[in-house]
Amino acid sequence: MLRVCVIGMGPIGNRHADIYRENPLAELVGVCDIDVERAEAASHRHSVPAYADATSMLAALKPDVCSITTGGYEYGSDHFAPTMQAFDAGCHVLGEKPISNSIAEAEAMVARARELRRAYGINLNHRFTPAAQIAKRWQDEGQLGHLLFVNMSMWIRNPAESSPYFHIKALHPHTVDVMRHFCGDVEAVQCFATKAPGRGIWSTAQFNLRFKNGVVGSLTGSYDIERGHPMERCEVAGTQGRFVIEDMWREATLYPAGILEKTVYTNPIFGGMRGFEDTFRNRIHRFLEQLTDGASPDEIDGSGEDGLAAQKVLDAAIHSLEEERVVYVR
Ligand SMILES: NC(=O)c1ccc[n+]([C@@H]2O[C@H](COP(=O)([O-])OP(=O)(O)OC[C@H]3O[C@@H](n4cnc5c(N)ncnc54)[C@H](O)[C@@H]3O)[C@@H](O)[C@H]2O)c1
Numbered sequence: 074m075l076r077v078c079v080i081g082m083g084p085i086g087n088r089h090a091d092i093y094r095e096n097p098l099a100e101l102v103g104v105c106d107i108d109v110e111r112a113e114a115a116s117h118r119h120s121v122p123a124y125a126d127a128t129s130m131l132a133a134l135k136p137d138v139c140s141i142t143t144g145g146y147e148y149g150s151d152h153f154a155p156t157m158q159a160f161d162a163g164c165h166v167l168g169e170k171p172i173s174n175s176i177a178e179a180e181a182m183v184a185r186a187r188e189l190r191r192a193y194g195i196n197l198n199h200r201f202t203p204a205a206q207i208a209k210r211w212q213d214e215g216q217l218g219h220l221l222f223v224n225m226s227m228w229i230r231n232p233a234e235s236s237p238y239f240h241i242k243a244l245h246p247h248t249v250d251v252m253r254h255f256c257g258d259v260e261a262v263q264c265f266a267t268k269a270p271g272r273g274i275w276s277t278a279q280f281n282l283r284f285k286n287g288v289v290g291s292l293t294g295s296y297d298i299e300r301g302h303p304m305e306r307c308e309v310a311g312t313q314g315r316f317v318i319e320d321m322w323r324e325a326t327l328y329p330a331g332i333l334e335k336t337v338y339t340n341p342i343f344g345g346m347r348g349f350e351d352t353f354r355n356r357i358h359r360f361l362e363q364l365t366d367g368a369s370p371d372e373i374d375g376s377g378e379d380g381l382a383a384q385k386v387l388d389a390a391i392h393s394l395e396e397e398r399v400v401y402v403r
Pocket residue numbers: 080081082083084085086105106107108111125127142143144145148149151154155169170171196197198243
């Protein structure tokens with residue numbers, strides 16, 4: 074059983090801790106937050122010791138795995154220090170998205186994991202659903218044929234105005250990861266964005282993408298629309314067929330080219346996904362399962378490298394928006 078600590082006990086850290094506690098592959102052994110009240114509340118909720126300092130906790134408890142669920146500016150500036158501390162203490166790390174709001178810091182974390190041969194996963198939870206797995210199987214079976222295009226969209230309401238690029242950097246690690254999962258690395262990007270009434274940030278954006286394998290794609294995203302109705306859609310098409318995933322896990326439909334019958338997977342009432350929290354459950358379980366099975370750091374699904382690659386696409390999009398041109402992803 075893997076000994077696990079969680080660093081950063083906001084709503085998301087508590088969700089990780091809840092999930093570790095119910096997972097038979099893990100034992101939650103400690104929680105940490107620099108906010109002493111949050112640390113104490115988490116200790117009470119999860120019945121494990123709380124620490125205000127990550128280094129002390131890592132030295133005292135010697136966990137195998139750390140979830141880093143800090144946030145900060147653009148939801149990503151606080152991940153760096155505790156992630157490096159956890160790697161240096163010998164832990165495998167599952168970090169929250171975005172991997173970081175700084176490409177340089179993301180690169181340093183990925184490099185440290187590689188240097189120390191530690192597993193580094195990012196909570197790119199939207200690809201860890203049965204619907205996404207079935208769609209991937211259709212693709213791997215050749216049912217799409219030669220890949221041609223991808224259309225992705227996602228919208229929620231987030232009124233925070235912390236940074237002009239908050240929506241792009243904090244929401245779209247998810248969508249870019251799903252697109253990369255099916256279509257590979259992105260070569261070039263062009264982005265337009267707009268500000269909803271009353272907003273000072275680029276709260277809605279449209280991206281055009283070209284992938285290294287020649288696939289073309291578009292992504293539409295927004296922080297301006299209340300949840301309630303469907304909020305995410307991924308369509309991938311090739312010469313032999315096309316699939317659409319609705320709302321991450323709700324439904325996946327395969328439309329074979331030239332055949333008038335379609336195949337539909339619908340999330341079942343019994344034994345299916347019960348809500349968004351199950352995307353976290355599946356993702357965390359996969360990380361624990363890979364570690365338990367002895368997967369090498371290079372084999373981790375939804376890895377630090379995937380998190381970094383998504384952030385580089387978003388960085389290119391921001392340059393495109395600022396400079397009104399197509400930008401190649403470096
Ligand atoms: N994967 C998803 O679907 C999803 C959904 C929502 C949020 N998130 C991500 O989860 C992260 C956390 O979100 P949240 O809403 O819980 O944030 P939050 O700001 O409420 O909580 C973060 C906590 O981390 C603590 N912290 C910061 N630096 C620390 C350090 N060095 N050591 C210990 N504690 C430290 C803060 O005091 C705070 O309590 C964000 O990165 C966000 O982007 C992911």
